[in-house]
Amino acid sequence: MGVSGAVGTGVRTGSRAHDDRDGWGAWDDGPLGRWERVLDGVRAYRMIAGMWIRSTMAYRVSFVMTTIGNLTATGLDFLAIVLMFSRIDRLGGYSLPEIAFLYGLSAISFGTADLVVGSMDRLGRRVRDGTLDTLLVRPAPVLAQVAADRFALRRLGRITQGLAVLGYALLTLDDVHWTILKVLLVPVTVISGGAIFCAVFVGGAAFQFVARDASEVQNAFTYGGATLLQYPPGLFARDLVRGVTFVLPLAFVNWLPALYVLGRPYPLDLPEWVAFLPPLVAAGCCALAGLAWRAGLRSYRSTGS
Amino acid sequence: MxxxxxxxxxxxxxxxxxxxxxxxxxxxxxxxxxxxxxxxxxxxxxxxxxxxxxxxxxxxxxxxxxxxxxxxxxxxxxxxxxxxxxxxxxxxxxxxxxxxxxxxxxxxxxxxxxxxxxxxxxxxxxxxxxxxxxxxxxxxxxxxxxxxxxxxxxxxxxxxxxxxxxxxxxxxxxxxxxxxxxxxxxxxxxxxxxxxxxxxxxxxxxxxxxxxxxxxxxxxxxxxxxxxxxxxxxxxxxxxxxxxxxxxxxxxxxxxxxxxxxHEVGDSERTLVVDLERELPPIEVPSARVVRVEGPRQWLAFPASESAAPLVARIAAEYPLVDLSVRDPDIEAVIAKMYADQAEKAGRAAS
Structure with a gap:
């Protein structure tokens, strides 16, 4: 639930009982108010997600079919890599278990974000057809409502597949000298990575307030980014790696911590400690995404449809 | 910010x-x-x-x-x-x-x-x-x-x-x-x-x-x-x-x-539609004017603020009336008229 923090604080219209004429003071509500907003957001998210789950259950057969389809598609995705390795021993110098390690981490992180906030790329459509307004008259944070929009359990498919691939990787990796630090780093990486992807989704949605049909651009960063991270950085051009390290810090989702675990050299001569930065990077990304969301929503509310 | x-x-x-x-x-x-x-x-x-x-x-x-x-x-x-x-x-x-x-x-x-x-x-x-x-x-x-x-x-x-x-x-x-x-x-x-x-x-x-x-x-x-x-x-x-x-x-x-x-502000008019027995020249009554004639059917405009009853009584007394209906002005027309009046007033004030 890494994004929930951003969910709650995204919209600053806190419930303040005192007179609202003192605009300066009222803008700065205390930490308690903010925490209440977070809880409010999580609560609204759970309710709306629940409604969507029940809505999908209205079409049970369709749900089963799409879930099976989803699992098959994601399963085949990794199978393609396995088949590739029947012809080659190494990909960019990496063995199959090592690739599987990268793949699993990326898939779980992306899958989690996709499950939690994956429908936010529909925001542009909501702005265009005016249905966003119906969310704005509800007593719940808009970000939570938009994030829970079209919540779909079939998205668990990717997480399941990611977990399976990661499990396979952990069982077959034999050159890794596991230390406590490395063991701890794996779950931390997954959670931070999920939060980074969530931030990308939220930031992309915020951008759609301005550019209504930017959902394809957003998909390039989310789906495209997730695919990129499944392969070792050495396969890609230096400038691309630089971009996903310093500009859109997707490298912190799995590359850098995974390379540390695998004992592989970092790209771009980065120091070793960057492997432990993902939680900080994730927090920074979520904060930025929250700010972007706030700015986007404010711009919408001043410009309208 | x-x-x-x-x-x-x-x-x-x-x-x-x-x-x-x-x-x-x-x-x-x-x-x-x-x-x-x-x-x-x-x-x-x-x-x-x-x-x-x-x-x-x-x-x-x-x-x-x-x-x-x-x-x-x-x-x-x-x-x-x-x-x-x-x-x-x-x-x-x-x-x-x-x-x-x-x-x-x-x-x-x-x-x-x-x-x-x-x-x-x-x-x-x-x-x-x-x-x-x-x-x-x-x-x-x-x-x-x-x-x-x-x-x-x-x-x-x-x-x-x-x-x-x-x-x-x-x-x-x-x-x-x-x-x-x-x-x-x-x-x-x-x-x-x-x-x-x-x-x-x-x-x-x-x-x-x-x-x-x-x-x-x-x-x-x-x-x-x-x-x-x-x-x-x-x-x-x-x-x-x-x-x-x-x-x-x-x-x-x-x-x-x-x-x-x-209706008063908009100075709007209602329409009385009358069906006569046969084709006749436009009806002549003081409180309304004929705006359209189509065979035996005639359309008369009268101020919306006035009752239709005396008008109907008068026409019924003087003409061979078969059927009639009263139509309210639609809101768009009232507003359009109001707006035109306003613009006219503004125009006059400016000149």
Missing amino acids: DGPFNESFNESFADSFNGSSHDSSHDSFIELDGVEKVFDVRKRTGFMRSERREVRAVDSISFRVARGEMVGYIGPNGAGKSTTIKMLTGILTPSGGRLRVAGIDPSRERTRLARRIGVVFGQRTTLWWDLPLIDSYRLMHRMYRIPDARYRENLDRCVELLELADLLDVPVRQLSLGQRMRGDIAAALLHDPEVLYLDEPTIGLDVISKARVREFLRDLNTERGTTVLLTTHDLQDIEQLCSRVMVIDHGRLMYDGPLTGL
């Missing part, structure tokens, strides 16, 4: 201008003082190039609505009706002026206000398409944290008055437009809002559904004292529901008063 500072600047600006407005804040529930909404419209003029143009969707509107009033808010498309409603509900932030609903600044305390207002967007349902109607109400119950007893009481009342009992277990996608509108109205009232905004509540409904919705709104207003503000294209909505009507055009408030007064 300049948004809030701008807002507070505008607010204090408006406050200093309308210093007296605070005094009346006790009896008026909705207050607008010189509220403005200016949009920057960008028009594409070429690849990557665009022109910016300022559009005043709402241009310095001021009015008060007292608790328990039922007000019709009308005007042609693009006049600024929806923009006003969006500012009143906190969806949009005003560009200028001062706006209060129940003492709350809607744009700044949107969620707090949300618990006290109900909104029905005529063409956008808030109900859950694939779920039984009752599920949408249960969500409202939880989202608005409505106390159980209150929820049950309100739901029972709405179900009875809006005749929803047989529909509660039906998925919303299977409801007719009229049923869905009734369902939407009920959804907006479960949390006991003090004011209900309705945007085109009878659009697309059949006669029976319209009547049912109107009757319900009338009861709601008289029995519960709920303040109602509705936008509509349907003059009958206004006639049957609203003691007061506000006309907006080009973002300005053109008229604020009773409906009868609107």
Whole structure:
């Protein structure tokens, strides 16, 4: 639930009982108010997600079919890599278990974000057809409502597949000298990575307030980014790696911590400690995404449809 | 971060201008003082190039609505009706002026206000398409944290008055437009809002559904004292529901008063259509003029503020009358005329 923090604080219209004429003071509500907003957001998210789950259950057969389809598609995705390795021993110098390690981490992180906030790329459509307004008259944070929009359990498919691939990787990796630090780093990486992807989704949605049909651009960063991270950085051009390290810090989702675990050299001569930065990077990304969301929503509310 | 500072600047600006407005804040529930909404419209003029143009969707509107009033808010498309409603509900932030609903600044305390207002967007349902109607109400119950007893009481009342009992277990996608509108109205009232905004509540409904919705709104207003503000294209909505009507055009408030007064201000005319026994030259009566003749049928225009009875009596006495009907001016025509008069007056003042 890494994004929930951003969910709650995204919209600053806190419930303040005192007179609202003192605009300066009222803008700065205390930490308690903010925490209440977070809880409010999580609560609204759970309710709306629940409604969507029940809505999908209205079409049970369709749900089963799409879930099976989803699992098959994601399963085949990794199978393609396995088949590739029947012809080659190494990909960019990496063995199959090592690739599987990268793949699993990326898939779980992306899958989690996709499950939690994956429908936010529909925001542009909501702005265009005016249905966003119906969310704005509800007593719940808009970000939570938009994030829970079209919540779909079939998205668990990717997480399941990611977990399976990661499990396979952990069982077959034999050159890794596991230390406590490395063991701890794996779950931390997954959670931070999920939060980074969530931030990308939220930031992309915020951008759609301005550019209504930017959902394809957003998909390039989310789906495209997730695919990129499944392969070792050495396969890609230096400038691309630089971009996903310093500009859109997707490298912190799995590359850098995974390379540390695998004992592989970092790209771009980065120091070793960057492997432990993902939680900080994730927090920074979520904060930025929250700010972007706030700015986007404010711009919408001043410009309208 | 300049948004809030701008807002507070505008607010204090408006406050200093309308210093007296605070005094009346006790009896008026909705207050607008010189509220403005200016949009920057960008028009594409070429690849990557665009022109910016300022559009005043709402241009310095001021009015008060007292608790328990039922007000019709009308005007042609693009006049600024929806923009006003969006500012009143906190969806949009005003560009200028001062706006209060129940003492709350809607744009700044949107969620707090949300618990006290109900909104029905005529063409956008808030109900859950694939779920039984009752599920949408249960969500409202939880989202608005409505106390159980209150929820049950309100739901029972709405179900009875809006005749929803047989529909509660039906998925919303299977409801007719009229049923869905009734369902939407009920959804907006479960949390006991003090004011209900309705945007085109009878659009697309059949006669029976319209009547049912109107009757319900009338009861709601008289029995519960709920303040109602509705936008509509349907003059009958206004006639049957609203003691007061506000006309907006080009973002300005053109008229604020009773409906009868609107006809006088608009200097509008009703039309008497008469069918005579045979083709005759245009009827000659002092209080009306013939505007069209088609075989034995003739159209006569007469001032909307006058009764049709003496006119009909006179024609019946002097001409071989077979059938007749009286047509009300439509609201668009009244407003168009009003606007033309205003422009003419302004033109005269300028020259």
